[in-house]
Amino acid sequence: MSRLTRSTHVRRRSAMLGRWLALMLALTLVAASCGNDDDDPVVADEPVATSEPATSDPAEPEPEVSDEPEPEPEVSDEPAEPTASDEQEEPVEEDSGGIDPSLDPIKIAFISNWDIPSLGISTVEKLVAAEVAVEAINARGGINGAAIDLFTCNVPNDAASADACARDAVDRGVVAIAGMSTPTNGNAMAIFEEAGIPVVGAALEPSVWGSPVEFSITQGTPGLFVGQAIQLANLGVTTARFVITDFGPTTAGPLLFFGIGAGQMGMSVVEEIYVPPDQVDMAPIVQSAIADDVDGIIYLLAAPPAILGFERAVRQAGFEGPLITSDGPLDPPTVAQMSQDTRVASLVTLNSPGGERYLAEVAEFSPGSIATPFSGIGWLAINVIADFASELDEVTSENLIEAMSVATDVDLYGMVFNADFTSPIPPLAAQGADRIVQRAIAVATPNEDGLLLDGELVVVFPD
Structure with missing residues (x-):
C-alpha cells in the first residue's frame, strides 16, 4: 500500500507575544514555516519485454532411420525465456490504495503552532494528527483517486510568521486550509480572502x-x-474567578466570553488574576485566587507544569470548589496526573465514532504518537475538506467555497454536533463572530490513561 510521503521544514521568524488566546497557542493551527514535497504514489517498474523471443528447441534435422532408441530430451535448469504470449500480459502495479498516478495531487495546507520555542511549548501531536489524516485518506484511494499533497507550516506565535505561512500556501496552489486558528493570525485571513481559499478550523482568533x-x-x-462558565454554574458555583496567563491584550477574548457565560447563568465573577507566562511556581498565586469568597475557578495557563502546579497548590490550600480548564496545552501524561475533581473543556470529544477512528489511524500510521482531543481538530478539518472535495467534479477553491456555503448538515463524525454553515448563532454574531455555527463543546474528566475519552458534548447555545 502506497502512502504519501512528506518532508517538513520549519522556518521561524521573530517570536513575539501577541496572540489572541494565551494558552490557545497550544491549542491551535496556523502559520509560519514548513512544508512538504510532492511525492507520487509508487508504481512497480514495468516488466522488460524481449523483442525477439527465443525458441526453446533447435531446428530438427532430417529424420534418419536408426535402430538406436531415441535419447531422452535434455532438461535445462535455466528459466524459459519469455514468449510472444508473455509479452501481451498487462504490467502489474503495486497496490497504491486506489491512487491514480495519472491524476494531479490535491494540495491542502495545515497551518498551526505546534512548536513555540520562545515559550518552550511543543505540541507536535497536532502536526501528527494532520499528517495521519492525509496518509489514511490516501491509503483509502485519496479523493476520487487523486492523492492529497499536504503542505504544513508552523507559526511560532508571531504575526509575521502567520503571514509568511499564508503567502507560502497561496504560492503553492493549495485549494483549502485546515487550521488558521492560532492566537496570532496576523494578516493571514486577509491573504486567504484575497486568494479565495476556504479555511476549515477551530475559530480561536x-x-x-x-x-x-x-x-x-x-x-x-x-x-x-x-461553556466553561455554564459548567461552573451548573456545578453550583455562585462566585467565580478566572486565573489566566498574561499574554497582553489578547487575553481579553477569553475573559470577555467567560463573562458573557457567567452573566447568562447569573454567576458573579470577581477580578481576574494574571500569571506571567514563564511562572511555574503557583503557590504565590493561590491565596489571591481563592480569596473573596470564590467557590469556583477557571484557569487557563501556558504549559502543563503550570497547570499541574496550580491545581495541586489550590487543593493543598484547602480549596474544595470546582476547577475547570481547557485541554489545549494538555498531553496524556499531564492529564493522567490531574485530579478527577477537575473538569477539562475541549472543542471536540474522542468519545465518538470519529474519535475512535482518529485514535486508530494514529496507532496505525504513527505508532507511539500522542493523540489528544485538541490535536484531533486538525484531523477532523482535513477529513471535512476531503469529504466536500470528493463530491466535486473539479476540486478548486472556488468550488469548495460554493459547496460549503450552502451546506446545512456537515458530518463531523460525532466529535461535535454536525454543522450548519448557513446558520450563525445570534449572540455570537452580535459580537462579530457570525462564522461560528457550532453550538456545543465537550467536557471530560481526567483519568489514568490521560486520553480524556469520556468527553460529553454540552450545548452552549441552544437552538
Whole structure:
C-alpha cells in the first residue's frame, strides 16, 4: 500500500507575544514555516519485454532411420525465456490504495503552532494528527483517486510568521486550509480572502470569526469560555474567578466570553488574576485566587507544569470548589496526573465514532504518537475538506467555497454536533463572530490513561 510521503521544514521568524488566546497557542493551527514535497504514489517498474523471443528447441534435422532408441530430451535448469504470449500480459502495479498516478495531487495546507520555542511549548501531536489524516485518506484511494499533497507550516506565535505561512500556501496552489486558528493570525485571513481559499478550523482568533472564507467546525474561543462558565454554574458555583496567563491584550477574548457565560447563568465573577507566562511556581498565586469568597475557578495557563502546579497548590490550600480548564496545552501524561475533581473543556470529544477512528489511524500510521482531543481538530478539518472535495467534479477553491456555503448538515463524525454553515448563532454574531455555527463543546474528566475519552458534548447555545 502506497502512502504519501512528506518532508517538513520549519522556518521561524521573530517570536513575539501577541496572540489572541494565551494558552490557545497550544491549542491551535496556523502559520509560519514548513512544508512538504510532492511525492507520487509508487508504481512497480514495468516488466522488460524481449523483442525477439527465443525458441526453446533447435531446428530438427532430417529424420534418419536408426535402430538406436531415441535419447531422452535434455532438461535445462535455466528459466524459459519469455514468449510472444508473455509479452501481451498487462504490467502489474503495486497496490497504491486506489491512487491514480495519472491524476494531479490535491494540495491542502495545515497551518498551526505546534512548536513555540520562545515559550518552550511543543505540541507536535497536532502536526501528527494532520499528517495521519492525509496518509489514511490516501491509503483509502485519496479523493476520487487523486492523492492529497499536504503542505504544513508552523507559526511560532508571531504575526509575521502567520503571514509568511499564508503567502507560502497561496504560492503553492493549495485549494483549502485546515487550521488558521492560532492566537496570532496576523494578516493571514486577509491573504486567504484575497486568494479565495476556504479555511476549515477551530475559530480561536478574532480575525477568523467574521471572515467570508472561514468555515468553523468548532465553537472556538467564544463557545469554549462561555461553556466553561455554564459548567461552573451548573456545578453550583455562585462566585467565580478566572486565573489566566498574561499574554497582553489578547487575553481579553477569553475573559470577555467567560463573562458573557457567567452573566447568562447569573454567576458573579470577581477580578481576574494574571500569571506571567514563564511562572511555574503557583503557590504565590493561590491565596489571591481563592480569596473573596470564590467557590469556583477557571484557569487557563501556558504549559502543563503550570497547570499541574496550580491545581495541586489550590487543593493543598484547602480549596474544595470546582476547577475547570481547557485541554489545549494538555498531553496524556499531564492529564493522567490531574485530579478527577477537575473538569477539562475541549472543542471536540474522542468519545465518538470519529474519535475512535482518529485514535486508530494514529496507532496505525504513527505508532507511539500522542493523540489528544485538541490535536484531533486538525484531523477532523482535513477529513471535512476531503469529504466536500470528493463530491466535486473539479476540486478548486472556488468550488469548495460554493459547496460549503450552502451546506446545512456537515458530518463531523460525532466529535461535535454536525454543522450548519448557513446558520450563525445570534449572540455570537452580535459580537462579530457570525462564522461560528457550532453550538456545543465537550467536557471530560481526567483519568489514568490521560486520553480524556469520556468527553460529553454540552450545548452552549441552544437552538
